[in-house]
Amino acid sequence: MKMSGADIVLECLKKVGIDTVFGYPGGVVLPLYDRFPAHPEVRHILVRHEQGGGHAADGYARASGRLGCALATSGPGATNLVTAITTAMMDSVPTLFVTGNVSRNLLGKDGFQEADITGITTPIVKHNYLVMRAQDLAYTFAEAAFIAQSGRPGPVHIDIPKDVFQEEAEFEWPTEVKVRGYAANPRIDPDMIARAADIIDAAERPLIIAGHGVILSNASDELRAFAEKTGTPVLNTLLGLGSIRGDHALAYGMLGMHGSYEANHAASNADVIIGIGNRMDDRALGRFADFNPTAKIVHIDIDAAEHGKNITTHAPVLGDAKRVLQVLTPAVKQNTHVEWVRWIDDLRAEHAYSMQIPSGPEISVQYVVNRISQINDEDLVIVTGVGQHQMWAAQHMKFTHPHQLITSGGLGTMGFEVPAAMGAQVACPDATVWSICGDGGFQMTFQELATMVDEHLPVKMAIMNNGYLGMVRQWQELFYKDNYVSVAMSQPDFMKIAEAYGILGIRVTEKEAVDDAIRAANSHNGPVLLDFQVEAEGNVWPMVPAGASLRETVEAPREQQGVNR
Amino acid sequence: MKHTVVALVEDRPGVLNRVASLFRRRGFNIDSLAVGTTEEVGISRMTIVVDGAEGIADQVEKQLDKLIDVIRVEDMTNAEAVVRELALIKVRCATTQRHEVRDLIEIFRAHIVDVSPDHLMVEIAAEQDRMDAFLVNLRPYGILELVRTGRVAMLRGTGTTAVHEDEPEAIERFHMESGRLPEGKLPYVSD
Numbered sequence: 001m002k003m004s005g006a007d008i009v010l011e012c013l014k015k016v017g018i019d020t021v022f023g024y025p026g027g028v029v030l031p032l033y034d035r036f037p038a039h040p041e042v043r044h045i046l047v048r049h050e051q052g053g054g055h056a057a058d059g060y061a062r063a064s065g066r067l068g069c070a071l072a073t074s075g076p077g078a079t080n081l082v083t084a085i086t087t088a089m090m091d092s093v094p095t096l097f098v099t100g101n102v103s104r105n106l107l108g109k110d111g112f113q114e115a116d117i118t119g120i121t122t123p124i125v126k127h128n129y130l131v132m133r134a135q136d137l138a139y140t141f142a143e144a145a146f147i148a149q150s151g152r153p154g155p156v157h158i159d160i161p162k163d164v165f166q167e168e169a170e171f172e173w174p175t176e177v178k179v180r181g182y183a184a185n186p187r188i189d190p191d192m193i194a195r196a197a198d199i200i201d202a203a204e205r206p207l208i209i210a211g212h213g214v215i216l217s218n219a220s221d222e223l224r225a226f227a228e229k230t231g232t233p234v235l236n237t238l239l240g241l242g243s244i245r246g247d248h249a250l251a252y253g254m255l256g257m258h259g260s261y262e263a264n265h266a267a268s269n270a271d272v273i274i275g276i277g278n279r280m281d282d283r284a285l286g287r288f289a290d291f292n293p294t295a296k297i298v299h300i301d302i303d304a305a306e307h308g309k310n311i312t313t314h315a316p317v318l319g320d321a322k323r324v325l326q327v328l329t330p331a332v333k334q335n336t337h338v339e340w341v342r343w344i345d346d347l348r349a350e351h352a353y354s355m356q357i358p359s360g361p362e363i364s365v366q367y368v369v370n371r372i373s374q375i376n377d378e379d380l381v382i383v384t385g386v387g388q389h390q391m392w393a394a395q396h397m398k399f400t401h402p403h404q405l406i407t408s409g410g411l412g413t414m415g416f417e418v419p420a421a422m423g424a425q426v427a428c429p430d431a432t433v434w435s436i437c438g439d440g441g442f443q444m445t446f447q448e449l450a451t452m453v454d455e456h457l458p459v460k461m462a463i464m465n466n467g468y469l470g471m472v473r474q475w476q477e478l479f480y481k482d483n484y485v486s487v488a489m490s491q492p493d494f495m496k497i498a499e500a501y502g503i504l505g506i507r508v509t510e511k512e513a514v515d516d517a518i519r520a521a522n523s524h525n526g527p528v529l530l531d532f533q534v535e536a537e538g539n540v541w542p543m544v545p546a547g548a549s550l551r552e553t554v555e556a557p558r559e560q561q562g563v564n565r
Numbered sequence: 566m567k568h569t570v571v572a573l574v575e576d577r578p579g580v581l582n583r584v585a586s587l588f589r590r591r592g593f594n595i596d597s598l599a600v601g602t603t604e605e606v607g608i609s610r611m612t613i614v615v616d617g618a619e620g621i622a623d624q625v626e627k628q629l630d631k632l633i634d635v636i637r638v639e640d641m642t643n644a645e646a647v648v649r650e651l652a653l654i655k656v657r658c659a660t661t662q663r664h665e666v667r668d669l670i671e672i673f674r675a676h677i678v679d680v681s682p683d684h685l686m687v688e689i690a691a692e693q694d695r696m697d698a699f700l701v702n703l704r705p706y707g708i709l710e711l712v713r714t715g716r717v718a719m720l721r722g723t724g725t726t727a728v729h730e731d732e733p734e735a736i737e738r739f740h741m742e743s744g745r746l747p748e749g750k751l752p753y754v755s756d
Contacts, residue, residue, distance in 0.1 A: 118579065123586050127633040130579075147633060180728065181575060181636040305627035308620065 005134035006032045006165040009098070010039040012141035015173055018069045018096065019043060020060065020426055022053035026073020027113060028100035031165035045426065045455055048447035050077050052419035054084020054097065055445070059423030061093050062406045063381055063431075065218070067149055068095040068423065074102055075113030078159070079120065083413060085155050086124040090410025091239060092216060094153035096144060097121075103163040104132060118159045126154030132161070134169035139177075146177045150184035152303040153216055186302070188319040188327055196274075196298045196315040197331040203272035203296075205340045206232045209255065209284070212239035212409070213277015213301060213321045215402040220244065222325035223276065229329055231336035232274065233344055235263045237284045238390075239409040240277070242399040252344060256284040257544045258391040261351035264542070264550040266344045268292050275299040277321040280310045281410070290549035300324045354542050354555040355395055362535040363511050365392045365464045372434055372462065373397035375518045381406065381424050381433045385417035385441030388470035391540045393436045415444030418461060422448050425457040432460070432522060439465040439491060449501040452527040460521045462530045463494060466538070474539045479546075498529040507531040567596060568622040569641040569648065569718050571726050572611040573603065575634040583632050584611065593617065593625050597650070599715030604727060608636065612717045639726050641718045648718045650696060653678070654687045657707035666706060673699040684709060 003011070009032060013021065020043045025033045036044050047053040053070040061068030068088075072078050078099040088095045101107065102114045118130045127147050129140050140158060148156040200206060214223050220243050227234050227250050234244050235255045244251045255263040267273065267285075273295045278284065280299065285291045288310050298315040299307055307316035317324055358364040369392055373380070382397055383406040384390040390407055399405055406424055408416040421435035442463050452459055464470075473487040498505025504524050508517045508531065521528040541556035574580050581600060588595050596614040603610045615625050622640060630638045641648070658666050660682060670677060670687055673695060679686035689699055693716070700708070720726060 119582065122579070122583055123590050179633060182633050303631065305624065305631050307627075308623060 001171055002168050003171050004031070004035070004165065005137055005160070005167050005169065006035040007038070008134060008137045008169065008171050009141070009160070009165070010035055010042055011171055011173075012138055013042050013069065014039070016067060016096075016141060016145035018067055020045060021069045021071050022047050022056040022060070022423065023071030024050050024053055024073065024077055026077045026100070028074045028102060028162035029071065029165070031162060032071075032100065044071075045451065047419070047451050049445065050080035051084050051415070052422070052445055052448040052451070054081045055087065055413070055416050055419035056423030056426070056448070057095050057097070058084060058088045058093050058416075059383060059406055059420030060427040061088075061095050061423075062091075062420070063403055063424035064427035065403060066094075066427065067145060068093070069098065070095070071098045072100075073113070074100050074117070075115045077113075078117040079115055082120060082124065083411075085121055085157065087408050087411045087413045087416060088155040089124050089126070091408065092153050092212060093155065094149040095155040096148055097125075097155055097157040099157065099159045100165070101130070101159050101161045104161045105163075107161060118157065121157045124155075125157045126152075128157040128159070130159045130161075131164055134164050134167035137164070137169070138172055139174050142174045143177050143179060146184070147179065147182065151182070152213075185320060185323075186304075186318050188317070188324055192315060192317045193324075193327055193331055196300075196317050196328060199272055199296045199298055199315055200230060200274065201333045201335070204337065205270045206230060206272040206274060206337065207266055207270035208232050208234040208274045208276060209237065209267070209278050210234055210240045210243045210276050211237040211278025214240060214243035215277075217277065217302075217320045217322040218402070219277070219322035219325055220402050222322050222329065224248065226325050226329045226332075229334055230332055231341070233266060233341055235259070235267060237278050237281070237409070238394055238407065239405075241394060242402045242404040245401075246399045250341070252348070254394050255550065256286070257546075258395065258540050258542065259284075259544075259550075259553075260348070260395070261354050261542050261553055261555060262344050262347040264544065264553040265347055268549070268551045269343075270295050272296045272298065275301070276325070277301060279306050282310070285311065286544050286550040286552075287547055290551070292550075300328075351555065357396060358535070358538070360535075361511060363508065363514060363532055364538055365389050365466075365532075365534050366396045366538075367511065368462065368464065368514055368532050368534065369393045369436055370396040371514050372436070372518055375515065376432055376434070376522065379431060380404070381428060381431045382436065383407065383417050383421035383424055383433065384436040385438040386412045386414045387438050387441070387472075388474065388538070388540050389436050389438050389464040391471075414438065414441040417441055418445045419448045421459045421461065422452055422457055425452075425459050426455070433458075435459055435461045437461050437463045438470065439463050439467065440469045440489060443492075446497065449497070449503060449527065449529070453501055453503060456526070458524070458526050458528075460528045460530065462521075462532060464534050465491065465494070465531050466534050466536045467491060468536060470538070471540070473537070477537070477539070478543075494529060494531040501527075503527040503529060505529045505531070507533070509533045566616070566618065567642075568615045568617070568625070569646075569716060570613045570615060570622070570625055570629070571639045571641050571718060572613065572629050572635050573637040573726065573728050574609050574611055575636065576602070576607050576609045577634060580609070580634045583634060584613075584629065587628055587632065591624065591628055593621060597713075597715030599650075599717050601717075608728060612715060614716050636728050637726065641720070645721045646718045647721060648692050648716055649690050650693070650714050650716045651688070651690045652696060652700075652711065652713040654689070654700070654703060654708060655710040656685055656687060656703050657683060657709055658685045659683055662706065666703075669699070669702050673702075675699060
């Protein structure tokens with residue numbers, strides 16, 4: 001059937017299972033917007049800034065495991081997506097970004113609102129397209145959705161000139177997608193499985209580092225089965241939290257720059273490290289050259305380029321985490337490592353003070369996030385910004401299931417918390433979504449409060465208001481001799497902001513009022529903005545200084561342990 | 566160390582940009598890059614010479630392979646391969662010197678492609694060593710202008726770096742089952 005490019009695009013969105021588009025209109029996408037009413041199956045959510053739309057699509061995808069979609073016009077609309085696209089790329093989030101561009105005859109002529117957006121996004125997407133004919137749209141969307149969701153997932157960007165939306169073409173949905181330069185699901189090499197199994201069977205102090213890949217491939221059950229059969233303790237990267245229940249007997253939380261003392265020392269003392277769906281990143285591993293140089297490394301990842309990128313790998317196993325574990329688990333021997341697990345347990349007990357929640361009279365972020373976690377059910381969805389509150393959330397909240405924690409790990413995007421929480425709430429309308437916000441990050445993207453109001457999205461936004469860019473301040477304190485430069489921030493009256501947007505605002509100044517505020521927010525059927533006035537100069541401990549090894553994990557000075565300063 | 570990497574890529578707009586962007590972004594040093602058509606319509610072949618340690622070559626290969634438009638990557642550095650680059654050289658040469666220059670040209674299996682009273686233009690297709698030696702020997706006469714192409718390489722014997730579209734294994738790759746994708750089907754085809 002012949003139809004316009006705009007209609008084809010909307011048909012394609014339905015075909016690839018996109019029911020929600022976070023978008024912002026503009027000149028060149030008008031032909032597309034004109035056709036939205038004719039396709040009511042595709043819900044268009046009008047955001048207040050394209051970056052917000054991009055992060056919302058990202059949050060939607062992370063919360064649901066489905067393909068997220070954002071739409072923007074040409075030029076500034078498209079360039080506003082760049083931060084969101086890069087965020088999704090760094091964290092391997094399946095997302096589809098659609099932009100309009102100027103008509104074909106104006107491309108390259110520097111016309112009004114023209115930007116070379118495919119040129120701009122090339123290094124920050126898994127793949128991108130500039131579609132020059134309406135007849136190519138259907139195949140392009142099919143291929144784009146396939147690429148975004150398969151293999152190592154990631155953002156795919158489609159740029160469409162205005163007159164391609166207007167051009168008529170036959171709509172034919174392809175029956176197969178064939179990308180000869182792309183192996184979505186590489187064959188698992190039995191020799192490599194055997195090599196990995198030999199290393200694992202010979203291990204005395206094995207350790208698993210489970211990353212985002214476990215969640216992306218729905219491999220939580222397989223991870224648990226593998227860990228239990230081999231008796232191997234499990235650490236998580238920041239994005240891997242939730243891939244195994246935090247209270248599982250073999251789960252030891254997060255490693256890395258703000259990982260626990262026992263996790264970092266376990267990683268430094270293991271004789272075999274099994275990375276599963278993680279990128280062996282500097283924030284998790286510390287200084288690469290000193291990351292447990294004697295351990296044998298087994299690295300399960302679907303992206304061959306991650307093998308050996310940062311550290312030498314003894315058994316690089318290429319493949320989807322779930323499928324690899326399905327083959328690997330039967331290939332390894334049943335085992336226990338009682339001594340080793342006890343060693344870590346003892347370390348945990350001895351160093352429990354290093355991650356204690358401050359007991360002083362002031363409100364601490366640790367206390368608030370822990371209370372949010374305790375008061376809510378296990379199915380709570382947690383979205384964070386970037387900085388101290390993000391690390392404290394990772395340390396002090398309980399993670400019980402995949403897709404529970406939504407945070408910008410790789411790119412570290414401040415301002416992610418508000419729009420991503422909005423997207424998560426759209427994806428999971430019945431879930432309780434709490435956004436743990438920094439007072440800095442919140443001010444970057446809170447224009448989306450208006451979108452939440454329009455769309456009746458009852459996100460609970462908890463600002464950890466310490467009047468500082470806390471993590472930057474902590475670094476200035478520790479590494480720049482207390483020389484505080486551009487980190488103290490004056491604040492607007494957040495209650496008036498809540499009022500201006502017509503949502504419930506709750507200010508919390510006393511520790512005793514924290515629980516009531518959380519409960520009040522939970523019982524309110526609408527967005528809530530909470531201003532928790534927390535201690536100004538708390539520091540996140542333990543800490544591995546940038547460029548140090550995990551062995552050099554620093555704990556809080558005695559006078560800061562377990563008390564407010 | 567110099568590595569010679571061959572990449573077969575989709576002949577589409579923007580592919581060269583993707584490859585160049587990747588090299589820039591990852592800090593890989595390109596010594597030379599040669600792009601051209603192949604025996605198969607729709608496939609271009611890039612021969613890239615990269616300077617760097619062993620680990621770099623591994624990353625170059627894997628990162629290139631990760632690009633959707635890159636179909637196949639092969640490291641030819643230690644392969645039994647014929648390696649050539651082409652140069653055009655405008656060299657000063659008085660008529661009295663013609664004989665000795667022509668001797669050189671013959672020894673190095675080069676050709677004269679243009680002549681004027683005081684210069685010659687020479688064409689040579691050679692592997693790196695022969696090319697370098699030739700230039701060393703020509704230099705004393707005065708090289709007025711020099712242009713070199715990037716290196717190209719092809720495996721000796723019956724082995725090829727070609728991709729055949731109907732290669733069963735290649736087809737199978739795209740239709741294999743996955744944790745998330747139903748076997749042989751698009752993950753999202755609703756009807």
